[in-house]
Amino acid sequence: MNTKQLVALSAGVLFGLQTFAQRTPSPSPAAAIHQTVGITDFKVTFSRPSLKGRTGFGATADAQTVRQYGQLWRTGANAATTVELSTDATFEGQTLPAGKYSLFSIPVATGNWTIIFNKDVNASEQSYKQENDALRLSVAPKNHPRLESFTIWFSDLTDNTANLNFCFDQTQIVLHVGVDTKGLVQAGIDKALAEKPEDAATNQRAASYYLSSGENLEKGVSLIDKALASGENYSKLWTKAQLLMKLAKYKDALPLAQKALSLGNANPDGAFSTFFKGQIENGIQDIQSKLPAVEDVKKVIPSKKKKS
Structure with a gap:
């Protein structure tokens, strides 16, 4: 090994030691x-x-x-x-x-x-x-x-x-x-709706928040209706169906839930297949259990007889 190689090797070793020594516990x-x-x-x-x-x-x-x-x-x-x-x-x-x-x-x-x-x-x-x-x-x-x-x-x-x-x-x-989470979220919703009052995604997010909080449900319905005005999909329909369920409007919720399931089955995405499909199916069963059967309705409301 010549002098230049020895100097280069020494410099490399020294640099390595210095680098290693830069951080210690x-x-x-x-x-x-x-x-x-x-x-x-x-x-x-x-x-x-x-x-x-x-x-x-x-x-x-x-x-x-x-x-x-x-x-x-x-x-x-x-x-x-x-x-x-x-x-x-x-x-x-x-x-x-x-x-x-x-x-x-x-x-x-x-x-x-x-x-x-x-x-x-x-x-x-x-x-x-x-x-x-x-x-x-x-x-x-x-x-x-x-x-x-x-x-x-x-x-x-x-x-x-x-x-x-x-x-x-x-x-x-x-x-x-x-923290005042409710106030912060509401302020954020008000700001977003003021900036984009007709934006479907903004209206749906706001409606979904009212759904999850269980408050301002009627306002949630009006917001999801604005989102639906730009086009239907299973997510929007299911959001409205759930809002109506919480308002005990089961008769109105049932066709929306059924349509949401039909649209999801026709064009399933990952979220629908892994989460929403089962949730909507269970929701439909829950709605149906709360609606009177057709025969029970007939018994309560007797048919009118024709006059002779």
């Missing part, structure tokens, strides 16, 4: 969670310190304690933990506007912790300023089975509520989160 690995509640998106980014034989919280800051009681904590490690929400939401009943915030807390040995959402997403424990707080909460901690690594998670999800939890060692904080 972090003592507090980064993490992120995404969660949708109703139609509101939440994103939390944080780093996860571990106990490593220490106590999570204590009266003094020493080698045996990760965090000292009574001191501002970035609620994680490394850079401040951040919480981002796509719409306004409530935390413990108090409103936090849509946006991105740093999450701080003040742990205490007894009593309630202070939980802080701060507008400065780059704030540190040293640069934090209370005047930038968007929201301050007083929350009672709970006992939790010991967690080695600091953890944040969402739980107990509904369309309108969730819990945002964080826990370290044996201490858990639970923040009750609320």
